[in-house]
Amino acid sequence: MTNSYFAPVARWRFPESVIPDSLxxxxxxxxxxxxxxxxxxxxxxxDSTKITHLVRLRGPLVDKRPDLIxxxxxxxxxxxxxxxxxxxxxxxxxxxxxxxxxxxLSPTDREYGIKxxxxxxxxxxxxxxxxxxxxYWGVHVFVEGNGYVRLTPEESxxxxxxxxxxxxxxxxxxxxx
Numbered sequence: 769m770t771n772s773y774f775a776p777v778a779r780w781r782f783p784e785s786v787i788p789d790s791l792x793x794x795x796x797x798x799x800x801x802x803x804x805x806x807x808x809x810x811x812x813x814x815d816s817t818k819i820t821h822l823v824r825l826r827g828p829l830v831d832k833r834p835d836l837i838x839x840x841x842x843x844x845x846x847x848x849x850x851x852x853x854x855x856x857x858x859x860x861x862x863x864x865x866x867x868x869x870x871x872x873l874s875p876t877d878r879e880y881g882i883k884x885x886x887x888x889x890x891x892x893x894x895x896x897x898x899x900x901x902x903x904y905w906g907v908h909v910f911v912e913g914n915g916y917v918r919l920t921p922e923e924s925x926x927x928x929x930x931x932x933x934x935x936x937x938x939x940x941x942x943x944x945x
Contacts, residue, residue, distance in 0.1 A: 774885035775812050777909075779926075780860065782808075782819035783933030791896045793824050793938070794864040798895025802832040805839075805863040807847055807941075808888070809856035817859050817886075820936060823847055827942030834866055836876060846941040854939070860888030862905075864896040871906030873916050885912045888928070902928060 794804030807823040829840035871891045891906030903924040908916040
């Protein structure tokens with residue numbers, strides 16, 4: 769049985785600026801030798817979800833390390849508040865793994881990551897300092913009853929779509945670093 773609150777998502781759609789803007793944000797932490805993260809807010813449109821806002825995490829409630837990101841629950845509440853304010857919902861995230869690390873989700877990602885149906889979780893290589901097309905990143909979708917499932921590059925090309933559009937707003941959750 770599926771949860772009716774979460775509409776099935778066949779495709780995630782976003783303007784081409786989302787990837788370079790997300791990479792730029794993650795590279796800030798990558799230059800310090802740490803993983804980085806950007807949360808994505810969006811709205812459902814039939815069986816598609818359109819990414820509408822990027823959210824960067826700041827302050828003492830997010831701990832970014834070479835092989836771990838720990839987000840305090842109250843910071844996720846701030847992300848939820850931003851989503852409500854902008855009439856969107858948290859639909860996914862992209863985070864980086866360091867050079868030589870797998871593009872699969874780590875055991876920590878799987879155990880403690882967001883577990884909502886149709887949640888999109890991308891893993892960018894090289895702490896976000898990459899030119900590799902996103903179809904070759906780790907592209908994972910949370911599926912009820914199965915956990916996170918990694919999409920093949922072909923599935924990623926079909927389901928994660930770059931569309932025409934303007935640069936998205938980048939919101940900030942948490943305090944200054």
